[in-house]
Amino acid sequence: MTRFKDKIAVITGGGTGIGAAVARRISAEGGKVALIGRRPDPLKAVAEETGGSIFAADAADTPSMKKAVAAIVEELGGIDILIANAGGHGVGPTISMSDETWEQAVRLNLNTAFVSARETLPQLIERKGNIVVLASIAGLFAGPDAAGYVTMKHACIGLAKSLARDYGRKGVRTNTVCPGWVTTAMADEQMEHLIEKFGLSSVEEAYRLVTKDVPLGRAATAEEVANAVCFLASAEASMINGAILTVDGGAGTVDLPTLAFVE
Template identity: 70%
Template sequence: MRFSGKTAFITGGGTGIGAAVARRMAADGARVVLMGRRREPLEAVTRDIGGLVVQGDAADAKAVRAALAEVHEKIGPVDILVANAGGHGVGPTVTMSDETWALATRTNLDTAFVCARECLPDLIARKGNIVVVASIAGLFAGPAAAGYVTMKHACVGFGKSLARDYGRQGVRTNIICPGWVATAMADEQMQVIVDKHGLGSIEEAYRLVTRDVPLGRPATPEEVSNVICFVASAEAAMMNGSILTVDGGATVVDLPTLAFVD
Protein backbone atom coordinates (compact mmCIF):
# COMPACT_ATOMS: atom_id res chain seq x y z
CA MET A 1 0.00 0.00 0.00
CA ARG A 2 2.82 2.39 -0.92
CA PHE A 3 0.39 5.08 -2.11
CA SER A 4 -1.93 4.94 0.90
CA GLY A 5 -3.21 8.43 1.66
CA LYS A 6 -1.94 9.79 -1.67
CA THR A 7 -4.00 11.32 -4.48
CA ALA A 8 -2.81 10.66 -8.03
CA PHE A 9 -3.95 12.84 -10.93
CA ILE A 10 -3.56 10.90 -14.19
CA THR A 11 -4.14 12.28 -17.67
CA GLY A 12 -5.03 9.96 -20.52
CA GLY A 13 -6.12 7.40 -17.96
CA GLY A 14 -8.94 5.73 -19.87
CA THR A 15 -6.89 3.28 -21.90
CA GLY A 16 -3.44 1.79 -22.32
CA ILE A 17 -0.62 2.92 -20.05
CA GLY A 18 -2.74 5.47 -18.17
CA ALA A 19 -5.42 2.92 -17.29
CA ALA A 20 -2.76 0.43 -16.16
CA VAL A 21 -1.17 3.08 -13.93
CA ALA A 22 -4.57 3.93 -12.45
CA ARG A 23 -5.27 0.28 -11.62
CA ARG A 24 -1.84 -0.30 -10.10
CA MET A 25 -1.87 2.88 -8.02
CA ALA A 26 -5.39 2.17 -6.76
CA ALA A 27 -4.32 -1.35 -5.81
CA ASP A 28 -1.46 0.23 -3.87
CA GLY A 29 -3.81 2.49 -1.93
CA ALA A 30 -3.99 5.69 -3.99
CA ARG A 31 -7.05 7.83 -4.49
CA VAL A 32 -7.09 8.02 -8.28
CA VAL A 33 -8.31 10.94 -10.39
CA LEU A 34 -8.59 10.40 -14.14
CA MET A 35 -8.79 13.30 -16.57
CA GLY A 36 -9.59 13.02 -20.26
CA ARG A 37 -11.86 14.30 -22.97
CA ARG A 38 -13.95 11.13 -23.25
CA ARG A 39 -15.86 10.20 -20.11
CA GLU A 40 -16.84 6.65 -21.09
CA PRO A 41 -13.40 4.96 -21.03
CA LEU A 42 -12.48 6.82 -17.84
CA GLU A 43 -15.63 5.63 -16.11
CA ALA A 44 -14.96 2.10 -17.32
CA VAL A 45 -11.70 2.18 -15.37
CA THR A 46 -13.15 3.76 -12.22
CA ARG A 47 -15.98 1.22 -12.15
CA ASP A 48 -13.35 -1.40 -11.43
CA ILE A 49 -11.11 0.52 -9.04
CA GLY A 50 -13.06 3.49 -7.70
CA GLY A 51 -11.78 7.02 -8.04
CA LEU A 52 -12.94 10.25 -9.58
CA VAL A 53 -13.46 11.13 -13.24
CA VAL A 54 -12.96 14.77 -14.27
CA GLN A 55 -13.83 15.20 -17.92
CA GLY A 56 -11.94 17.85 -19.89
CA ASP A 57 -9.02 18.73 -22.12
CA ALA A 58 -5.78 18.48 -20.15
CA ALA A 59 -4.26 21.17 -22.39
CA ASP A 60 -6.98 23.67 -21.43
CA ALA A 61 -5.94 25.63 -18.34
CA LYS A 62 -9.52 26.57 -17.47
CA ALA A 63 -10.61 22.93 -17.65
CA VAL A 64 -7.68 21.78 -15.52
CA ARG A 65 -8.36 24.44 -12.88
CA ALA A 66 -12.01 23.38 -12.74
CA ALA A 67 -10.94 19.75 -12.46
CA LEU A 68 -8.57 20.50 -9.59
CA ALA A 69 -11.25 22.52 -7.81
CA GLU A 70 -13.48 19.44 -7.95
CA VAL A 71 -10.64 17.24 -6.74
CA HIS A 72 -9.97 19.57 -3.81
CA GLU A 73 -13.65 19.62 -2.88
CA LYS A 74 -14.21 15.86 -3.08
CA ILE A 75 -10.80 14.37 -2.20
CA GLY A 76 -8.13 16.91 -1.32
CA PRO A 77 -4.80 18.10 -2.76
CA VAL A 78 -2.82 16.22 -5.39
CA ASP A 79 0.32 14.29 -4.41
CA ILE A 80 1.26 12.71 -7.75
CA LEU A 81 0.81 13.90 -11.33
CA VAL A 82 1.18 11.36 -14.11
CA ALA A 83 1.29 13.41 -17.33
CA ASN A 84 0.43 10.59 -19.69
CA ALA A 85 -1.84 12.16 -22.32
CA GLY A 86 -0.31 12.18 -25.80
CA GLY A 87 -0.43 11.08 -29.42
CA HIS A 88 -0.79 12.60 -32.89
CA GLY A 89 1.81 14.33 -35.04
CA VAL A 90 2.54 11.56 -37.52
CA GLY A 91 3.75 12.50 -40.99
CA PRO A 92 6.75 14.00 -42.77
CA THR A 93 7.48 17.69 -42.41
CA VAL A 94 6.95 18.55 -46.08
CA THR A 95 3.29 17.47 -45.99
CA MET A 96 2.43 18.20 -42.37
CA SER A 97 -0.33 20.77 -42.00
CA ASP A 98 -0.35 23.56 -39.45
CA GLU A 99 -3.34 21.86 -37.85
CA THR A 100 -1.50 18.54 -37.41
CA TRP A 101 1.54 20.29 -35.95
CA ALA A 102 -0.64 22.27 -33.54
CA LEU A 103 -2.49 19.12 -32.49
CA ALA A 104 0.81 17.34 -31.80
CA THR A 105 1.89 20.28 -29.65
CA ARG A 106 -1.39 20.41 -27.78
CA THR A 107 -1.83 16.71 -27.07
CA ASN A 108 1.76 15.91 -26.10
CA LEU A 109 3.42 19.04 -24.72
CA ASP A 110 0.65 21.42 -23.70
CA THR A 111 -1.11 18.73 -21.66
CA ALA A 112 2.04 18.10 -19.63
CA PHE A 113 2.84 21.80 -19.22
CA VAL A 114 -0.64 22.94 -18.20
CA CYS A 115 -1.25 20.10 -15.75
CA ALA A 116 2.19 20.48 -14.17
CA ARG A 117 1.76 24.23 -13.77
CA GLU A 118 -1.68 23.91 -12.22
CA CYS A 119 -0.72 20.99 -9.94
CA LEU A 120 2.56 22.47 -8.71
CA PRO A 121 1.12 24.43 -5.77
CA ASP A 122 -0.31 21.17 -4.40
CA LEU A 123 2.83 19.22 -5.21
CA ILE A 124 5.10 21.76 -3.52
CA ALA A 125 2.92 21.81 -0.40
CA ARG A 126 2.73 18.00 -0.28
CA LYS A 127 6.32 17.26 -1.40
CA GLY A 128 4.83 15.34 -4.27
CA ASN A 129 6.15 14.26 -7.61
CA ILE A 130 5.55 14.28 -11.35
CA VAL A 131 5.99 11.52 -13.88
CA VAL A 132 6.14 12.71 -17.49
CA VAL A 133 5.34 9.91 -19.93
CA ALA A 134 7.33 10.64 -23.07
CA SER A 135 8.59 7.98 -25.51
CA ILE A 136 11.80 6.68 -27.01
CA ALA A 137 10.67 9.03 -29.80
CA GLY A 138 11.79 11.71 -27.34
CA LEU A 139 15.34 10.35 -27.58
CA PHE A 140 15.56 9.28 -31.22
CA ALA A 141 13.69 10.01 -34.44
CA GLY A 142 11.29 7.56 -35.98
CA PRO A 143 10.40 7.97 -39.66
CA ALA A 144 7.71 10.36 -40.86
CA ALA A 145 6.64 11.44 -37.37
CA ALA A 146 8.02 14.97 -37.15
CA GLY A 147 5.34 16.35 -34.86
CA TYR A 148 5.33 13.43 -32.44
CA VAL A 149 9.13 13.16 -32.31
CA THR A 150 9.58 16.88 -31.72
CA MET A 151 6.99 17.10 -28.97
CA LYS A 152 8.23 14.01 -27.14
CA HIS A 153 11.75 15.50 -27.21
CA ALA A 154 10.18 18.64 -25.75
CA CYS A 155 8.49 16.58 -23.02
CA VAL A 156 11.89 15.22 -22.00
CA GLY A 157 13.26 18.76 -21.82
CA PHE A 158 10.24 19.95 -19.86
CA GLY A 159 10.66 17.14 -17.36
CA LYS A 160 14.31 18.09 -16.89
CA SER A 161 13.33 21.72 -16.29
CA LEU A 162 10.77 20.72 -13.67
CA ALA A 163 13.33 18.53 -11.93
CA ARG A 164 15.87 21.36 -11.93
CA ASP A 165 13.51 24.10 -10.83
CA TYR A 166 11.41 22.37 -8.17
CA GLY A 167 13.67 19.71 -6.70
CA ARG A 168 14.78 22.08 -3.91
CA GLN A 169 11.10 22.53 -3.04
CA GLY A 170 10.68 18.81 -2.59
CA VAL A 171 9.04 17.99 -5.91
CA ARG A 172 10.67 15.19 -7.90
CA THR A 173 10.10 14.85 -11.65
CA ASN A 174 11.09 11.85 -13.74
CA ILE A 175 10.59 10.97 -17.39
CA ILE A 176 9.51 7.58 -18.72
CA CYS A 177 10.28 6.69 -22.34
CA PRO A 178 8.45 3.56 -23.48
CA GLY A 179 9.12 1.81 -26.77
CA TRP A 180 6.38 -0.16 -28.49
CA VAL A 181 3.58 -0.95 -26.04
CA ALA A 182 0.67 -3.17 -27.01
CA THR A 183 -2.18 -0.67 -26.65
CA ALA A 184 -5.19 0.33 -28.71
CA MET A 185 -3.27 3.34 -30.06
CA ALA A 186 -0.31 1.17 -31.06
CA ASP A 187 -2.69 -1.34 -32.63
CA GLU A 188 -3.73 1.40 -35.07
CA GLN A 189 -0.10 1.82 -36.11
CA MET A 190 0.26 -1.94 -36.43
CA GLN A 191 -2.67 -1.97 -38.83
CA VAL A 192 -0.66 0.38 -41.06
CA ILE A 193 2.15 -2.19 -41.04
CA VAL A 194 -0.34 -5.00 -41.77
CA ASP A 195 -1.67 -3.14 -44.80
CA LYS A 196 1.77 -2.10 -46.03
CA HIS A 197 3.34 -5.56 -45.87
CA GLY A 198 0.28 -7.72 -46.46
CA LEU A 199 0.57 -9.37 -43.06
CA GLY A 200 -2.06 -11.64 -41.62
CA SER A 201 -2.52 -10.04 -38.20
CA ILE A 202 -1.61 -7.24 -35.85
CA GLU A 203 0.44 -9.76 -33.85
CA GLU A 204 2.62 -10.34 -36.92
CA ALA A 205 3.09 -6.58 -37.20
CA TYR A 206 4.26 -6.37 -33.60
CA ARG A 207 6.75 -9.16 -34.28
CA LEU A 208 8.01 -7.27 -37.31
CA VAL A 209 8.53 -3.92 -35.56
CA THR A 210 10.28 -5.59 -32.62
CA ARG A 211 12.45 -8.01 -34.60
CA ASP A 212 15.60 -6.02 -33.76
CA VAL A 213 14.61 -5.33 -30.15
CA PRO A 214 16.72 -7.52 -27.84
CA LEU A 215 13.68 -8.81 -25.92
CA GLY A 216 11.86 -9.31 -29.21
CA ARG A 217 8.40 -8.12 -28.20
CA PRO A 218 6.41 -5.03 -27.24
CA ALA A 219 5.81 -4.14 -23.61
CA THR A 220 2.45 -4.56 -21.96
CA PRO A 221 0.81 -1.49 -20.39
CA GLU A 222 1.25 -3.16 -17.00
CA GLU A 223 5.01 -3.49 -17.49
CA VAL A 224 5.27 0.24 -18.15
CA SER A 225 2.97 1.07 -15.25
CA ASN A 226 5.21 -0.92 -12.90
CA VAL A 227 8.10 1.44 -13.70
CA ILE A 228 5.94 4.55 -13.44
CA CYS A 229 4.60 3.48 -10.05
CA PHE A 230 8.10 2.75 -8.80
CA VAL A 231 9.47 6.19 -9.67
CA ALA A 232 6.35 7.83 -8.22
CA SER A 233 6.82 6.01 -4.91
CA ALA A 234 8.98 6.74 -1.89
CA GLU A 235 11.21 3.84 -2.94
CA ALA A 236 12.61 6.17 -5.63
CA ALA A 237 13.10 9.13 -3.29
CA MET A 238 16.52 10.01 -4.73
CA MET A 239 15.43 9.88 -8.37
CA ASN A 240 14.88 13.31 -9.88
CA GLY A 241 15.32 14.23 -13.53
CA SER A 242 15.92 10.60 -14.46
CA ILE A 243 15.06 9.37 -17.95
CA LEU A 244 14.04 5.72 -17.93
CA THR A 245 13.53 3.70 -21.09
CA VAL A 246 11.02 0.84 -20.97
CA ASP A 247 11.70 -0.56 -24.42
CA GLY A 248 13.02 -4.09 -24.20
CA GLY A 249 16.49 -2.83 -25.04
CA ALA A 250 15.56 -1.10 -28.30
CA THR A 251 17.66 1.97 -27.58
CA VAL A 252 20.86 0.02 -26.89
CA VAL A 253 20.98 -1.44 -30.39
CA ASP A 254 23.76 -0.11 -32.63
CA LEU A 255 21.94 0.22 -35.96
CA PRO A 256 25.03 0.00 -38.20
CA THR A 257 25.77 -3.48 -36.82
CA LEU A 258 22.40 -4.97 -37.79
CA ALA A 259 23.94 -6.16 -41.08
CA PHE A 260 26.04 -8.63 -39.06
CA VAL A 261 22.96 -10.33 -37.62
CA ASP A 262 21.77 -13.50 -39.32
Protein backbone atom coordinates in the same frame (compact mmCIF):
# COMPACT_ATOMS: atom_id res chain seq x y z
CA MET B 1 1.69 -3.47 -1.07
CA THR B 2 0.61 -0.10 0.27
CA ARG B 3 3.13 2.22 -1.35
CA PHE B 4 0.41 4.74 -2.18
CA LYS B 5 -1.64 4.63 1.02
CA ASP B 6 -3.25 8.04 1.60
CA LYS B 7 -1.81 9.36 -1.68
CA ILE B 8 -3.92 11.06 -4.33
CA ALA B 9 -2.75 10.67 -7.92
CA VAL B 10 -3.95 12.68 -10.90
CA ILE B 11 -3.65 10.70 -14.13
CA THR B 12 -4.19 12.48 -17.44
CA GLY B 13 -5.31 10.20 -20.23
CA GLY B 14 -6.44 7.86 -17.48
CA GLY B 15 -9.10 6.00 -19.43
CA THR B 16 -6.98 3.77 -21.66
CA GLY B 17 -3.62 2.10 -22.15
CA ILE B 18 -0.78 3.07 -19.85
CA GLY B 19 -2.87 5.58 -17.93
CA ALA B 20 -5.47 2.96 -17.08
CA ALA B 21 -2.76 0.47 -16.07
CA VAL B 22 -1.18 3.04 -13.75
CA ALA B 23 -4.58 3.78 -12.22
CA ARG B 24 -5.13 0.10 -11.50
CA ARG B 25 -1.69 -0.26 -9.91
CA ILE B 26 -1.92 2.84 -7.71
CA SER B 27 -5.42 1.90 -6.59
CA ALA B 28 -4.34 -1.66 -5.80
CA GLU B 29 -1.56 -0.25 -3.63
CA GLY B 30 -3.81 1.92 -1.49
CA GLY B 31 -3.95 5.18 -3.42
CA LYS B 32 -6.83 7.25 -4.72
CA VAL B 33 -6.87 8.08 -8.42
CA ALA B 34 -8.33 11.13 -10.12
CA LEU B 35 -8.88 10.26 -13.76
CA ILE B 36 -8.57 13.09 -16.28
CA GLY B 37 -9.75 12.69 -19.85
CA ARG B 38 -12.05 13.99 -22.56
CA ARG B 39 -13.96 10.76 -23.29
CA PRO B 40 -16.33 9.73 -20.49
CA ASP B 41 -16.91 6.07 -21.38
CA PRO B 42 -13.29 4.81 -20.98
CA LEU B 43 -12.95 6.84 -17.77
CA LYS B 44 -16.11 5.27 -16.35
CA ALA B 45 -14.81 1.77 -16.99
CA VAL B 46 -11.51 2.48 -15.21
CA ALA B 47 -13.27 4.30 -12.37
CA GLU B 48 -15.53 1.32 -11.77
CA GLU B 49 -12.54 -1.00 -11.70
CA THR B 50 -10.37 1.14 -9.43
CA GLY B 51 -12.85 3.09 -7.31
CA GLY B 52 -11.36 6.20 -8.85
CA SER B 53 -13.01 9.56 -9.41
CA ILE B 54 -13.68 11.03 -12.86
CA PHE B 55 -12.88 14.64 -13.68
CA ALA B 56 -13.74 15.26 -17.33
CA ALA B 57 -11.24 17.78 -18.65
CA ASP B 58 -8.92 18.60 -21.52
CA ALA B 59 -5.42 18.44 -20.05
CA ALA B 60 -4.16 20.92 -22.65
CA ASP B 61 -6.79 23.55 -21.82
CA THR B 62 -6.01 25.89 -18.94
CA PRO B 63 -9.56 26.75 -17.81
CA SER B 64 -10.56 23.08 -18.03
CA MET B 65 -7.58 21.92 -15.93
CA LYS B 66 -7.99 24.73 -13.39
CA LYS B 67 -11.58 23.63 -12.84
CA ALA B 68 -10.57 19.96 -12.60
CA VAL B 69 -7.75 20.62 -10.12
CA ALA B 70 -10.04 22.71 -7.90
CA ALA B 71 -12.63 19.92 -7.96
CA ILE B 72 -10.01 17.26 -7.14
CA VAL B 73 -8.74 19.24 -4.15
CA GLU B 74 -12.26 19.85 -2.88
CA GLU B 75 -13.45 16.27 -3.38
CA LEU B 76 -10.34 14.24 -2.56
CA GLY B 77 -8.41 16.60 -0.32
CA GLY B 78 -5.28 17.36 -2.34
CA ILE B 79 -2.84 16.13 -4.98
CA ASP B 80 0.33 14.14 -4.26
CA ILE B 81 1.22 12.73 -7.68
CA LEU B 82 0.77 13.83 -11.28
CA ILE B 83 1.06 11.22 -13.99
CA ALA B 84 1.28 13.35 -17.16
CA ASN B 85 0.26 10.58 -19.52
CA ALA B 86 -2.06 12.19 -22.05
CA GLY B 87 -0.62 12.15 -25.55
CA GLY B 88 -1.38 11.59 -29.18
CA HIS B 89 -0.11 11.47 -32.70
CA GLY B 90 1.67 13.99 -34.88
CA VAL B 91 2.95 11.90 -37.73
CA GLY B 92 3.90 12.73 -41.26
CA PRO B 93 6.97 14.10 -43.07
CA THR B 94 7.88 17.71 -42.40
CA ILE B 95 7.64 18.72 -46.06
CA SER B 96 3.94 17.90 -46.25
CA MET B 97 2.82 18.35 -42.64
CA SER B 98 -0.01 20.83 -42.29
CA ASP B 99 -0.10 23.54 -39.65
CA GLU B 100 -3.11 21.79 -38.16
CA THR B 101 -1.27 18.48 -37.73
CA TRP B 102 1.73 20.23 -36.19
CA GLU B 103 -0.45 22.20 -33.79
CA GLN B 104 -2.31 19.05 -32.83
CA ALA B 105 1.01 17.36 -32.03
CA VAL B 106 1.96 20.28 -29.79
CA ARG B 107 -1.40 20.29 -28.05
CA LEU B 108 -1.81 16.56 -27.49
CA ASN B 109 1.74 15.79 -26.40
CA LEU B 110 3.43 18.89 -24.98
CA ASN B 111 0.65 21.21 -23.88
CA THR B 112 -1.10 18.43 -21.96
CA ALA B 113 2.06 17.84 -19.91
CA PHE B 114 2.83 21.53 -19.43
CA VAL B 115 -0.66 22.67 -18.45
CA SER B 116 -1.32 19.75 -16.12
CA ALA B 117 2.06 20.27 -14.42
CA ARG B 118 1.57 24.00 -14.03
CA GLU B 119 -1.90 23.66 -12.57
CA THR B 120 -1.01 20.90 -10.09
CA LEU B 121 2.34 22.36 -8.94
CA PRO B 122 0.93 24.46 -6.07
CA GLN B 123 -0.55 21.30 -4.54
CA LEU B 124 2.56 19.24 -5.28
CA ILE B 125 4.79 21.85 -3.62
CA GLU B 126 2.54 22.03 -0.58
CA ARG B 127 2.42 18.24 -0.19
CA LYS B 128 5.99 17.45 -1.38
CA GLY B 129 4.63 15.42 -4.27
CA ASN B 130 6.07 14.31 -7.58
CA ILE B 131 5.48 14.21 -11.31
CA VAL B 132 6.04 11.42 -13.81
CA VAL B 133 5.96 12.51 -17.46
CA LEU B 134 5.20 9.85 -20.07
CA ALA B 135 7.32 10.56 -23.13
CA SER B 136 8.61 7.89 -25.53
CA ILE B 137 11.84 6.59 -26.97
CA ALA B 138 10.76 8.89 -29.81
CA GLY B 139 11.93 11.58 -27.39
CA LEU B 140 15.43 10.11 -27.57
CA PHE B 141 15.61 9.04 -31.21
CA ALA B 142 13.82 9.90 -34.45
CA GLY B 143 11.39 7.57 -36.16
CA PRO B 144 10.53 8.01 -39.83
CA ASP B 145 7.97 10.56 -40.97
CA ALA B 146 6.90 11.51 -37.44
CA ALA B 147 8.31 15.01 -37.04
CA GLY B 148 5.52 16.31 -34.82
CA TYR B 149 5.49 13.35 -32.45
CA VAL B 150 9.29 13.09 -32.26
CA THR B 151 9.74 16.81 -31.61
CA MET B 152 7.09 16.98 -28.92
CA LYS B 153 8.35 13.91 -27.07
CA HIS B 154 11.84 15.45 -27.05
CA ALA B 155 10.19 18.59 -25.67
CA CYS B 156 8.40 16.61 -22.95
CA ILE B 157 11.78 15.39 -21.71
CA GLY B 158 13.03 18.98 -21.67
CA LEU B 159 9.98 20.05 -19.71
CA ALA B 160 10.51 17.29 -17.15
CA LYS B 161 14.17 18.26 -16.73
CA SER B 162 13.18 21.89 -16.21
CA LEU B 163 10.61 20.90 -13.60
CA ALA B 164 13.18 18.70 -11.85
CA ARG B 165 15.67 21.59 -11.82
CA ASP B 166 13.28 24.31 -10.77
CA TYR B 167 11.13 22.54 -8.19
CA GLY B 168 13.43 19.93 -6.68
CA ARG B 169 14.43 22.41 -3.95
CA LYS B 170 10.73 22.81 -3.19
CA GLY B 171 10.42 19.07 -2.59
CA VAL B 172 8.88 18.10 -5.92
CA ARG B 173 10.58 15.34 -7.91
CA THR B 174 9.99 15.03 -11.67
CA ASN B 175 11.02 12.06 -13.79
CA THR B 176 10.34 10.79 -17.29
CA VAL B 177 9.41 7.34 -18.58
CA CYS B 178 10.18 6.58 -22.22
CA PRO B 179 8.40 3.46 -23.47
CA GLY B 180 9.15 1.73 -26.74
CA TRP B 181 6.40 -0.22 -28.45
CA VAL B 182 3.54 -0.98 -26.04
CA THR B 183 0.54 -3.13 -26.88
CA THR B 184 -2.16 -0.47 -26.49
CA ALA B 185 -5.15 0.52 -28.60
CA MET B 186 -3.21 3.48 -30.02
CA ALA B 187 -0.31 1.24 -31.06
CA ASP B 188 -2.77 -1.28 -32.51
CA GLU B 189 -3.94 1.45 -34.90
CA GLN B 190 -0.37 1.88 -36.11
CA MET B 191 -0.07 -1.88 -36.57
CA GLU B 192 -3.07 -1.74 -38.90
CA HIS B 193 -1.05 0.50 -41.23
CA LEU B 194 1.71 -2.11 -41.33
CA ILE B 195 -0.79 -4.88 -41.99
CA GLU B 196 -2.07 -2.97 -45.00
CA LYS B 197 1.38 -1.93 -46.23
CA PHE B 198 3.03 -5.36 -46.03
CA GLY B 199 0.02 -7.64 -46.39
CA LEU B 200 0.42 -9.07 -42.90
CA SER B 201 -2.13 -11.43 -41.43
CA SER B 202 -2.63 -10.02 -37.92
CA VAL B 203 -1.82 -7.31 -35.39
CA GLU B 204 0.40 -9.84 -33.61
CA GLU B 205 2.45 -10.34 -36.76
CA ALA B 206 2.83 -6.58 -37.10
CA TYR B 207 4.13 -6.32 -33.53
CA ARG B 208 6.63 -9.08 -34.29
CA LEU B 209 7.82 -7.08 -37.29
CA VAL B 210 8.36 -3.82 -35.38
CA THR B 211 10.16 -5.60 -32.53
CA LYS B 212 12.34 -7.94 -34.59
CA ASP B 213 15.50 -5.97 -33.69
CA VAL B 214 14.52 -5.34 -30.05
CA PRO B 215 16.80 -7.44 -27.81
CA LEU B 216 13.85 -8.81 -25.80
CA GLY B 217 12.02 -9.47 -29.05
CA ARG B 218 8.59 -8.18 -28.10
CA ALA B 219 6.53 -5.12 -27.22
CA ALA B 220 5.85 -4.15 -23.62
CA THR B 221 2.47 -4.43 -21.98
CA ALA B 222 0.84 -1.39 -20.44
CA GLU B 223 1.25 -3.06 -17.05
CA GLU B 224 5.02 -3.33 -17.52
CA VAL B 225 5.24 0.39 -18.22
CA ALA B 226 3.00 1.06 -15.21
CA ASN B 227 5.49 -0.82 -13.03
CA ALA B 228 8.19 1.69 -13.97
CA VAL B 229 5.89 4.69 -13.60
CA CYS B 230 4.70 3.61 -10.16
CA PHE B 231 8.23 2.98 -8.94
CA LEU B 232 9.23 6.54 -9.85
CA ALA B 233 6.04 7.91 -8.28
CA SER B 234 6.64 6.06 -5.03
CA ALA B 235 8.77 6.84 -2.00
CA GLU B 236 11.12 4.08 -3.12
CA ALA B 237 12.45 6.56 -5.69
CA SER B 238 12.87 9.37 -3.14
CA MET B 239 16.34 10.36 -4.42
CA ILE B 240 15.54 10.06 -8.12
CA ASN B 241 14.87 13.41 -9.79
CA GLY B 242 15.32 14.40 -13.42
CA ALA B 243 15.84 10.79 -14.53
CA ILE B 244 14.85 9.25 -17.85
CA LEU B 245 13.80 5.61 -17.55
CA THR B 246 13.41 3.67 -20.79
CA VAL B 247 10.98 0.74 -20.93
CA ASP B 248 11.85 -0.51 -24.40
CA GLY B 249 13.15 -4.06 -24.13
CA GLY B 250 16.65 -2.81 -24.88
CA ALA B 251 15.77 -1.13 -28.18
CA GLY B 252 17.86 1.92 -27.31
CA THR B 253 20.98 -0.20 -26.86
CA VAL B 254 21.02 -1.43 -30.45
CA ASP B 255 23.84 -0.19 -32.67
CA LEU B 256 21.87 0.35 -35.87
CA PRO B 257 24.84 0.31 -38.30
CA THR B 258 25.68 -3.23 -37.18
CA LEU B 259 22.26 -4.71 -38.01
CA ALA B 260 23.56 -5.69 -41.44
CA PHE B 261 25.76 -8.30 -39.71
CA VAL B 262 22.77 -10.00 -38.08
CA GLU B 263 21.64 -13.17 -39.81
